Amino acid sequence: MRKNYLIVVVGHSVHGRLRRIQIPHYAIHVVLSLALFGGIVGLGLASSYARMLWKAAAYNELREEKEALQRHNEELRKAVDEREVQIASLGELATEVSIAFGIKRPEASEASVPAEETPKRDFDDFVTQYDFLQQVRLSPTGSKSLWYWLENTTPSVWPVQGRLSSSFGKRRDPFSGEGAFHPGVDLRSRRGTPVVAAADGLVTESGWGGQYGKRVILNHGPNSLSTHYAHLSEFFVRSGEIVRRGQVIGRAGGTGRATSPHLHYEVRFKGTPVNPYRYLQKSNPKSASFDFAD
Numbered sequence: 001m002r003k004n005y006l007i008v009v010v011g012h013s014v015h016g017r018l019r020r021i022q023i024p025h026y027a028i029h030v031v032l033s034l035a036l037f038g039g040i041v042g043l044g045l046a047s048s049y050a051r052m053l054w055k056a057a058a059y060n061e062l063r064e065e066k067e068a069l070q071r072h073n074e075e076l077r078k079a080v081d082e083r084e085v086q087i088a089s090l091g092e093l094a095t096e097v098s099i100a101f102g103i104k105r106p107e108a109s110e111a112s113v114p115a116e117e118t119p120k121r122d123f124d125d126f127v128t129q130y131d132f133l134q135q136v137r138l139s140p141t142g143s144k145s146l147w148y149w150l151e152n153t154t155p156s157v158w159p160v161q162g163r164l165s166s167s168f169g170k171r172r173d174p175f176s177g178e179g180a181f182h183p184g185v186d187l188r189s190r191r192g193t194p195v196v197a198a199a200d201g202l203v204t205e206s207g208w209g210g211q212y213g214k215r216v217i218l219n220h221g222p223n224s225l226s227t228h229y230a231h232l233s234e235f236f237v238r239s240g241e242i243v244r245r246g247q248v249i250g251r252a253g254g255t256g257r258a259t260s261p262h263l264h265y266e267v268r269f270k271g272t273p274v275n276p277y278r279y280l281q282k283s284n285p286k287s288a289s290f291d292f293a294d
Contacts, residue, residue: 004024004025005022005023005024005025006022006023006024006025006028007020007021007022007023008020008021008022008023009021086236089247093242147221147222150200150201150202150220150221150242150244151200152199152200152244152245153199153200153201153220153221153222153223153225154199154220154223154225154279155198155199155220155225155227155267155276155279156198156199156245156279157196157198157199157245157246158187158198158280159187159195159196159197159198159227159229159263159265160187160189160193160194160195160196160252160263160265161189161193161194162187162188162189162190162193162252162262162263163187163188164185164186164187164188164280165186165187165188165262166182166185166186167182167185167277168182168183168184168185168273168275168276168277169181169182169275170182174259175257175259183266183273184228184230184264184265184266184267184273184276185264185265185266185276185277185280186262186263186264186265187252187262187263187265188260188261188262189252189261189262189263190252190261191233191251191252191253191254191261192233192251192252192253193251193252193263194248194250194251194252195216195229195232195248195249195250195251195252195263196245196246196247196248196249197218197227197243197244197245197246197247197249198218198227198245198265198267198279199218199220199225199227199245200220200242200243200244200245201218201219201220201221201226201227201242201243202218202219202221202240202241202242202243203216203217203218203237203238203239203240203241203242203243203249204217204218204219204226204239205217205239206235206237206238206239207239209230209256210256211256211257212228212230212231212256212257212264213230213231213232213253213254213255213256213257213258214230214231214232214233214234214235214250214253214255214256215228215229215230215231215232215235215256216228216229216232216235216237216249216250217229218243218249224269224270225267225268225269226267226268226271227265227266227267227268228264228265228266228267228268229249229250229263229264229265230256230263230264230265230266231252231253231254231255231256231258231261231262231263231264232250232251232252232253232255232263233250233251233252233253233254233255233261234250234251234253235249235250235251236248236249236250237249237250267279
């Protein structure tokens with residue numbers, strides 16, 4: 001029987017002897033098959049490793065996204081808690097206003113039917129109280145009984161926890177470098193630091209004030225004093241709302257014409273700016289109450 005094989009001739013480099021090596025065809029087939037199998041296995045392992053790396057990267061990305069969502073959810077939860085405290089405070093204030101002005105408050109349609117307390121029911125009650133308060137129109141000068149309920153109408157607390165960075169009066173304008181009159185004081189603080197009302201009063205303005213940025217103005221009644229809080233990052237009160245001394249009305253920021261986060265604070269007597277330092281020096285900046293409700 002004739003066998004198929006491959007002959008390889010090998011010659012010696014020194015004495016020139018030749019040697020023939022016979023390699024059967026099946027051996028070549030076996031070697032090629034093993035090489036092909038090894039290549040396929042190697043390719044599979046490389047593909048599996050690449051998929052494992054891709055899944056690990058996707059897992060890390062999902063984990064980071066989950067952590068970011070958890071942080072955002074925590075921030076939203078804190079914001080909701082603050083708003084609930086504010087709404088509860090408005091409800092109490094609505095009761096006081098009702099007593100002061102003899103306003104008949106709307107009665108709940110289901111007052112006679114006891115119902116289980118639920119978060120939705122509580123929220124609806126708060127919204128009803130808030131809407132009722134918004135319908136009450138108060139005049140800063142037309143009612144003596146309004147100021148009867150506001151006892152602490154003289155500014156007596158620091159409006160923000162920070163340090164004095166620019167005083168009242170003449171100074172060098174930080175933008176133009178020229179001399180200018182500064183109608184208030186600047187209290188340097190971090191962005192987002194709570195800003196409180198320096199005294200009981202009525203909100204006469206809350207919104208954008210040009211170069212003052214986001215601003216809140218409080219009228220303190222018969223003493224002819226008003227306080228201005230400018231460059232806020234946000235504010236929590238509306239025009240016509242009554243606030244109490246120490247109540248949080250906004251947060252410090254750098255809106256408007258400002259070079260860095262701070263609170264621009266003014267005290268005005270009959271509309272004329274006066275030095276706020278005479279009121280600041282009567283109180284300790286660390287003793288101010290920073291509450292979202294009375």
